[in-house]
Amino acid sequence: MHVRSFQESDRGDVVALWNSVFADDPPWNEPNTVIDTKLRTQPELFFVYESQEKVVGTLVAGFDGFRGWIHHVAVHPDHQGHGVSRLLIEAAESGLRELGCKKVNLQVRKGNEGAADKYRSMGFSDEPRISMGKLL
Ligand SMILES: CC(C)(COP(=O)(O)OP(=O)(O)OC[C@H]1O[C@@H](n2cnc3c(N)ncnc32)[C@H](O)[C@@H]1OP(=O)(O)O)[C@@H](O)C(=O)NCCC(=O)NCCS
Numbered sequence: 001m002h003v004r005s006f007q008e009s010d011r012g013d014v015v016a017l018w019n020s021v022f023a024d025d026p027p028w029n030e031p032n033t034v035i036d037t038k039l040r041t042q043p044e045l046f047f048v049y050e051s052q053e054k055v056v057g058t059l060v061a062g063f064d065g066f067r068g069w070i071h072h073v074a075v076h077p078d079h080q081g082h083g084v085s086r087l088l089i090e091a092a093e094s095g096l097r098e099l100g101c102k103k104v105n106l107q108v109r110k111g112n113e114g115a116a117d118k119y120r121s122m123g124f125s126d127e128p129r130i131s132m133g134k135l136l
Contacts, residue, residue, distance in 0.1 A: 003091040006046040006058075011035060013055035014048065021074045028135070034060070034072065047091045049075070049084050059088040061096060061104075068096040068104035073115075089122055107131055 006014070015031040022029065038046045038060055049057030056079040060072040070092055075084045096104055106124065108116045120126075 001051045003087050010055045057084040061092040063099045063101045068101040070106040
């Protein structure tokens with residue numbers, strides 16, 4: 001049981017996990033597309049948690065030279081509540097720090113208070129921002 005960077009043989013597990021926990025995601029977050037995109041940029045910041053040779057947790061991080069971002073934090077329902085996301089976040093923070101990143105951000109969809117509470121317990125705080133996005 002450990003955290004490590006994604007490897008190609010993890011693809012099936014990751015696609016199944018994301019299809020299950022992010023079932024309502026928009027089409028541009030299609031799992032294979034996200035994986036292919038991440039593998040082109042800082043693939044070392046794509047973390048998975050492996051248990052008994054199966055990937056049961058994921059986290060995708062990135063650093064743009066100024067801020068770090070964390071997204072696609074997912075833990076298989078059978079493994080939730082055992083600190084898996086905490087280990088993934090710690091790995092991401094360590095990887096980002098090594099790249100010189102001083103601040104990391106993440107977004108939580110409205111209504112996902114359970115996830116927000118967990119991030120708060122891991123040192124993240126609410127910031128007064130209007131989160132905006134635009135499809136290109
Ligand atoms: C949100 C999610 C990633 C959390 O993963 P997890 O592995 O179950 O979380 P952890 O067990 O690591 O919990 C992290 C910490 O939050 C704390 N915590 C757990 N439930 C909590 C709650 N309801 N309120 C406050 N803190 C809580 C735990 O105590 C733990 O701290 P500890 O390690 O000191 O005990 C997981 O529930 C998930 O995949 N959900 C579906 C997908 C999703 O919503 N992803 C987030 C998108 S932003």
